[in-house]
Amino acid sequence: MGGVDTARGMGFQTACAILQLIRTPDQYPEAETFRVEGTDEAIDFEVRDARGRPLLLAQAKTRVEPRTWSGPELVRLARRWGEADPNGTAVLRFLSDGPVQASGQAVRDAAERARALSDPEQWLAGCEGYACRSAPQASCSRPTAPTPFDIALCVHMGHSVRLSA
Structure with a gap:
């Protein structure tokens, strides 16, 4: 992946993060921190409360058709999220423009x-x-x-x- 695909992916992630930032005060009134590119590679942006607990962990990925998302790919992501949120306090959100x-x-x-x-x-x-x-x-x-x-x-x-x- 490189060039046009990379730029497309970065643009998609940025748009998703900005949209979530706008929605955060209404969706997560207890939020204190909004971080882009979280501490874990599987997290593109996250929302945390005052105690540092994750409220939202999100990843945004673009995919050009005919490529699709498979169950195994989504499960691998879920495993990574489980490691990033061991206490299960967060909403886990996967955003994509590609079909499953x-x-x-x-x-x-x-x-x-x-x-x-x-x-x-x-x-x-x-x-x-x-x-x-x-x-x-x-x-x-x-x-x-x-x-x-x-x-x-x-x-x-x-x-x-x-x-x-």
């Missing part, structure tokens, strides 16, 4: 369902075949403390995941 593949859509659907239901027991009730973080190579089994990441990891590994409506 079917596997990417499955990851997005699982994350949206998990976000809509605060109780893990509720969003896992309709799931079949999700992976344990501790033993992802094992056959899918119910983890003790499941997370949206567990479902995304299962999709990444090619296991079937069925979410109830």
Whole structure:
């Protein structure tokens, strides 16, 4: 990647960051810091509260069609975000102008369902075949403390995941 692609990506990231900066006072009234190019490479911009806890971690990537985002790519990003937000205090946002593949859509659907239901027991009730973080190579089994990441990891590994409506 270089030249035109790099400039396009930088322009997209800048536009997304400026838009978020404008929206931050309304979306995150407790915000104290807005940082572009966070301490982690996977974070393009972030919003933090007065105690330094992340409220929003975001990455903005452009993609020229016919290239698309796959489930494995999105899962790799989710893993990086998990490292950047070990306490789970932040909204994790991926912004792109590129479409997602079917596997990417499955990851997005699982994350949206998990976000809509605060109780893990509720969003896992309709799931079949999700992976344990501790033993992802094992056959899918119910983890003790499941997370949206567990479902995304299962999709990444090619296991079937069925979410109830």
